[in-house]
Amino acid sequence: MTTFKELPLSATLQHKLEAAQFITLTPIQERAIQPALDGKDVIGTAQTGTGKTLAFLIPVIEMLRREHSAGEKSAGEKSAHTGALVLLPTRELAMQVHEQYENLRTKTMPKAALVIGGVSEKTQIQGLRAGSSLIIATPGRLQDLTDRKFADLRHIKILVLDEADRMLDMGFLPAIRRILALLPKNRQTLCFSATLEASVAGLVHEYMRDPVRVALGSVLKPAESVELKAYEVRPGEKIEVLRQLLYAEKGQTLIFTRTKRGAQRLAQDLARDGFTATMIHGDRSQSQRNGALSGFQEGRFQVLVATDIASRGLHCDDVAHVINYDVPKIAEDFIHRVGRTGRAGLSGRATTLAAGVEIVELRNIERTLKLRIERMQIDPSGAPQPKRHVQNTLASRTLTALPGEVFV
Template identity: 60%
Template sequence: MAGFSTPTAVQAAAIPQALAGKDVLATAQTGTGKTLAFLIPIIEQLLQQNAPGVAALVLVPTRELGMQVMDQYNALRGKKLTPGALVIGGLSEGQQLSAIRQGARFVVATPGRLEDFLNRRLIRLSGVRVLVLDEADRMLDMGFLPAIRRILGVLPKERQTLCFSATLEASVARIVNDYMKNPVRLAFGSTMKPSENVRVQAYEVAHDRKQELLHRLIAGETGRCLIFARTKRGTERLARNLNREGFAAAMIHGDRSQSQRTAALTGFQQGRYRVLVATDLASRGIHVQDIAHVINYELPELAESFIHRVGRTGRAGARGIASTLFTRDQRSELHQLEHTLGIQMERMGKSI
């Protein structure tokens, strides 16, 4: 199995239930191996039933996550199963349609593009046996609820539904009640706390010395660094400054084209860029292995985002560091963040 030997807690709990045909609702942090927790049961089902047409559908919030799920599927599927079809925005429609026409039985889609294909009668979902909602809370945050409801409305009622979410907010709970049958409820780790493997620290710094501190933190780190800014413009400004200072940095945010995002992520994964600067919205699709240090150059607007940011390091048992920079007038904001999450960040000396 593609070099995986010990299942993660999520996989060990979810795979047997999913193989038994049960609906599964799992809340789990990122980096817990949830993709395999649904891919393995799906591949088993596809091997057992050979009916033509789309049999398994995975809905994801972002193109990047869709591409990663598909890469894992293709690494695992072996020779007996046909390649899957990706139905996501930002990539050539022709390629996606030809995969469907060639008999793909496994489809990974973002809700917007899939709904468009359904409206234009380019895809049929009447044979779907398994539906996966991956990062369900994120899809709802992004306003996909109406599209998801319309998509679920055309799926067969007799199907298995697997839902993975970092949190179980009211909106997710509603979808669960409406579309799942007696789901087995699995919860792993506090989804509102960083992983135990991450050292969480905070630096108080004067506003005009933040860049200097950032350069010091990156220079003192040998591994990959992921930096978060609040705005698209802030992301661009930081990436420009870092490159000027001699740090190989790439950036991703909502206005970057699909090819620009893919190039940045691939370059970061392969080590051409040691630093990636991102906004919160773009960050949810980042599943790059071995990020050593996450730096919150700016505080996130939502406590939830802090967990998603920090969840990019310390994955799959590795250790990581998450540093947060804040100015004196943000002390109360930082306290509020700690209070909401029930954590205490280690205060680092006022070195700058």
């Protein structure tokens, strides 16, 4: 089975998928959708950008369609019960899943309730009181609304935990446990994660029933479609190297920093240099985050500067280049960052700038991931040269590769 047409889906959903140009199944979709359609619990581990969203949305949509049709036949009206719940770690990711659902649902199917922090509760509460058949939510806001009796989860038939490892990393385990305690014991659970670390494995053991396990290769390796390179520079050289990379880049670039303050300062510096740059981090208001993300997705900004909190919530297929302006502290964050490019069958580039102690941190990441990242060098002539021949000034330099230089 390699195409969506081979799946036992309704004609209306098949038409929606074809209209959206979803033709060929990705490996995670090929192995996860059918067991989910059969009503089995599924735990899927795969790299970011592998099509996990459709792997759980298609079974959810088919279940809701069947429930909706059965409700109309038996009662002459739509069921008021919520049938599916999707939990995600960030507002941006929840909004993108909601948009994907709205694009695939038919006009007769119910709309989804989007329950996220950072926006007014009023509309969300109205949607929950109206009996939305699907809730797409972040754990913190949903727990708050369930505690105040605004959400009834007693009739959930499918629970989806997307980016489960990230939700646990962000401290959502207590909220998830409180939410799961409200769900029926005989529900179906679909859990997707970039890694199956101990905390996720414990969650699977406690809340899933004999799940079908779908694991695609090593979950701690970047996609082969992403070209990895790195520069080892002095701290004061980073910004100039970044400028030269951006001057040479025609596509959209996503830049990661470790801190909110660093993201703010870097985006402002780049804007002063004439780049169309924006930023997304935790201190920005929800409207500012939405505006930055939509502007980047629509091509109005060439550069988006983000902190790690956003690295798993950004789903932009057109990112040509990811730049780690600050080296991430752990290997998994490196994978999450570089997974923002090389998506949907496209090639991508990921460049890391390391200075000072970051050079050691980058080498530790390489050892953990068993990667060989090609080292690049600043060269005044534009031709590859060994490090010992490179001058110390950055004036008028271009960026070139050191032939054969890699590190493990």
